[in-house]
Structures are given as structure tokens and as C-alpha cells.
Amino acid sequence: MTTPNPHRPWAGLFRLAVAAGALLALSGCASVFLVDNQVQSYARWADRPTPSGAATPIPQAPQVYRFDRLPSQQDQRAGAGQDALEKLAAISLAKVGWTQAAAGVTPPWTVEVSGNTLRLPRAPWESPFDSYWGGGFGPGFGFPGRDYVVTGSGQIVYAPLFLRMETPYYQREVSLVIRHAASGRVVYETRAAHDGRWNSSNPLWTAMLDAALRDFPAPPAGLRQVNIEVPR
Incomplete structure (x- = not known):
């Protein structure tokens, strides 16, 4: 039988945490993560009159468009x-x-994203x-409001402010603005906002764009939450 080392009070906890993390990683291979979005949309299709002066009905799919860019989006540094x-x-x-x-076709709509x-x-x-950040190997356990930590070996060490570990948090937003190409009138505006720790990725941005276009082209009024599940 192995005798516990009195000088390493956190060793058992560390091994348990590692084992739990491994099991979580294995069980999460086929799981999904939730992208919760705060979405608000505005439809103004009826504000675009026809040549006869009558209001235009909500356009039904299929429709064609071209992308339009703001001057800041045309900058070479932002182009990619x-x-x-x-x-x-x-x-x-x-x-x-x-x-x-298609090339050479003049579409009725422009989209700015x-x-x-x-x-x-x-x-x-x-x-x-x-x-x-704890010194040495293993996790560090901090004393809130103080510059000391207990390291994986059980030592209490000084850890100045610049050694503290912080996990970044991101606030993201996407927006789409649709205009009548001939007049430039805005007929649809929608945006989706998401906060979280996920790193930037195509699936994350796609989930936000899908959320922004939920209920298009006739969205409900007011702010609403739209959840999108994304495979890990």
C-alpha cells in the first residue's frame, strides 16, 4: 500500500482532477456546444414603394443579391x-x-455584413x-485578494500580479443590412450578439449568422434569444 505523502496534500486532488478531465474529454468528443444569441431584427419591406406607388410585399425566396461594403471594410487590412x-x-x-x-446580373438587393x-x-x-499561475507543476490554489498561492507540491509561494492566469472572455456581434439596390433604402436589418469563452471559428460565426437570420424575412418584434447547437 502506498503511504500518502504529508508534504503533498494536493497530489491526490491533482490526480483526481486529471482523471476527471480525461473522462470529460472522452465523453465530449461527440457532444455539442450551445451558442446562445441575443437577436433583434427589423423588417421594413413595406417602406419600399413600387413604381405605381403601392407598397411592396415581403419578397419570397428565391432572391438574388450582391454584397456591398463600407469604406472601412474595403481597406486592405480588413479585406481578408x-x-x-x-x-x-x-x-x-x-x-x-x-x-x-451571377457575374453580369444586376440584383434587386444588396447585403452588407x-x-x-x-x-x-x-x-x-x-x-x-x-x-x-502557481509555481512549479500542478494546479495553483489562490488566496483571493492576496499575492500568494499554494502550488501542487504544497508550498506557499509569492505570485505577483503579472503571474496571475486569466481566461479570456469574448463579446461578439454580427449584423446584416439588406438594401433595395436601386434606391439604397434599408429594408431589413438584423444583428446577433453572443458572449463566451469560445475561440473564434467558422462554426461559431456561422451559428451567429444563422441566428441573425432566424425568422427571416418576417421576424417577430423585440429582442429574442436564439440558441444554436454546434458540434464540438
Whole structure:
């Protein structure tokens, strides 16, 4: 029988945490993560009159469009990211029956898509004193509000502020604005916002774009939550 080492009070906990993490990783291979979005949409189809002066009904799929860009989105530094975002938006728009116009075709609609990310060092509700880097190997257990940690070997060591470990938290938003191409009038606007720790990825942005286009082209009024499940 192995005698517990009195100088390593956290060793057993560390081994247990590692084992639990391994089981969680194995069980999560086929799981999904939830992208919860706050969505708000505005439809103004009736604001676009026909040549006869009558209001235009809500357009039914299929429809064709072209992407339009703001001057800031045409900047060379932003071009690659905007290209990638528009490719994902085209996939989401195709799901609701809207496709990009072929070369030489003048479409009735233009679509402007934008995405923004704000990276925070921690979640808004977390204290900057909650998390630390411990010295040596193994996890570190911090004393909230103090610059000391208990390391995996059981030692109490000084850990100044710059050694504290923080897990980034991201606030993201996507928006789509649809205009009548001939007049430039905005006929549809929608945006989806999501907060979380997930790193940027195509599936994440696609989930947000799909959420923004939920109930298109006749969305309900007001802010609503749209959850999208994404395979891990």
C-alpha cells in the first residue's frame, strides 16, 4: 500500500482532477456546444414603394443579391477577414433562399455584413484576483485578494500580479443590412450578439449568422434569444 505523502496534500486532488478531465474529454468528443444569441431584427419591406406607388410585399425566396461594403471594410487590412465573413454569410443566406447574383446580373438587393469581437481579459463578473499561475507543476490554489498561492507540491509561494492566469472572455456581434439596390433604402436589418469563452471559428460565426437570420424575412418584434447547437 502506498503511504500518502504529508508534504503533498494536493497530489491526490491533482490526480483526481486529471482523471476527471480525461473522462470529460472522452465523453465530449461527440457532444455539442450551445451558442446562445441575443437577436433583434427589423423588417421594413413595406417602406419600399413600387413604381405605381403601392407598397411592396415581403419578397419570397428565391432572391438574388450582391454584397456591398463600407469604406472601412474595403481597406486592405480588413479585406481578408471580410472575405471570410461574407463567405459564411453567403452560406447562411442560401439557407433562406437568397443566393449571390451571377457575374453580369444586376440584383434587386444588396447585403452588407459586419462582425465585431471585443476580447476581455476575464468575464465581466470575475474578479482580477480570482485566478493565478502557481509555481512549479500542478494546479495553483489562490488566496483571493492576496499575492500568494499554494502550488501542487504544497508550498506557499509569492505570485505577483503579472503571474496571475486569466481566461479570456469574448463579446461578439454580427449584423446584416439588406438594401433595395436601386434606391439604397434599408429594408431589413438584423444583428446577433453572443458572449463566451469560445475561440473564434467558422462554426461559431456561422451559428451567429444563422441566428441573425432566424425568422427571416418576417421576424417577430423585440429582442429574442436564439440558441444554436454546434458540434464540438
